Amino acid sequence: MLGLLPYLPLIPQGDPNPKQPHTFPDARSVVGDGIGQMPPAASTFASDVDGLFYFCFWLSVFFFFLIAGLLVYTTIQNRRKHESQAAASSVTHNTALEVVWTLIPTIILMVIFAWGWKGNLEQSIAPGDARQYRATASQWSWAFQHPGQKDSTLNEFWCEVGVPVKFTMSSKDVLHSFFVPAFRAKRDVLPGRYQTVWFTPTVEGDYPLFCAEYCGKDHSQMISTVHVVSKERFDEKPWNKRPEKDEDWGAQFYSSLCIACHSIDGTPRVGPSFKGLWGKTEVLADGSTVTVDRNYVHESIRNPSAKIVKGFEGVVMTPYDESMIPEEGIDAICKYLETLKD
Structure with missing residues (x-):
């Protein structure tokens, strides 16, 4: 299952005045609203990942109370009632019980394995019509190339709602990890090799992208923003726009890099x-x-x-x-x- 990160300070790309305090993503958008909660779902992967997560979660809750309840019951039921009570004869094994507690967990594990294997295959093979992006990780920022774009945008990218996107990723220095909790998408990015990840966003909005592998002193600052927009907004190519004043553009580079x-x-x-x-x-x-x-x-x-x-x-x-x-x-x-x- 995908691990969840604590929410971290978000450094917004595009802020023309980096002297202003950093904004913070709502903790609920990253770690959910309470015990057992997943972040808001914003991709086609979310229902399958969340289903497996909650299956494991509630299964664990059920067996916890079942085992704890049986433990308390047998402790009380089989306690020594009085001093003169003789000790019961020892029981070496119970074949029927041993078969049950071996067979049932085995079946459950096979179900979990099959469910996870299916989800892993779906997340590993992108559709042929997915839009192709490039992502380059370095300490401590992300650079993204949109389809047909030569230059990179720093610490933010745009994608169209309902359209699958595929990233080909590489690292310039150390191990990083591309992680968007709302999309249930995570993939390690290693120096010297290419990695891919894909997803189909389903809800418009801005979502934090984290580096989920410790990559050095300022690992916690390596946060980007994913803009999921409508077709009309995407066709405007907002990633090509920059501030009118050069000093404001320079401030964006400072905030990002x-x-x-x-x-x-x-x-x-x-x-x-x-x-x-x-x-x-x-x-x-x-x-x-x-x-x-x-x-x-x-x-x-x-x-x-x-x-x-x-x-x-x-x-x-x-x-x-x-x-x-x-x-x-x-x-x-x-x-x-x-x-x-x-």
Whole structure:
């Protein structure tokens, strides 16, 4: 069965002002409303997965009370009534009882296995007309390519309600896991190989996508948003739209890719703070200096290990190619850095 994650802070892609507090997904949208509850169902897989989950859950409840009740009953019924009562003769076995408690659990396990096997096959084989997406995981963000799209959108993607979608996924660094609780869809993403996952969304809305495998210090920040929209909205290709102001677009890149390691309030994190960084002369690990300008920002994004700031030796940053941050995106990031003055 799919495991459930505790709800975590959601970093929304598209927020032009990352200084605002992060929003949080409703806990009920991730872990359900109470004991034994599943998250809201929003895909064709949900009914089958939930059916198996509740079958196991209520079966466990039934046998718990049955066994506990029999234990209490036999303890009271067979207790020693008085001091003079002789001990009963020992019973070595009961063939009929042993057959029953072996046969019934075996049948139940076979039913659970067959049910799970059927669901696993359905989730493993995508229909031929499924829309093809690409997903690339890296510490600590997701990059998505929509059908026919060259560039990637960061930490969010759009899909049409009622239309099956298939993701071909890869990792740039370590083990990650693609997990959308509302869709009952989860698949590990490994470096050096391709993995696939598919689903058909059935309810319009925005749903959190989590990384469900620990992938490093800021694993909890690796959250994206799935937008399930109508055909009319999907045909507008909302993923191609970006803010009018470059600095707002740069703020989106910061919210999606940089916020886990770089603050904007002067507090050092994994990497230097972005506050007052633009135009500053930085001392590097080898003792040389560099001015933070467009060339330095470009090099730090494409080849982050080329120049390491003193005090941050040993920090490994993921390089981002043009599919994740185009050249225009680097210009937007520079514009955003210019606004973060001391």
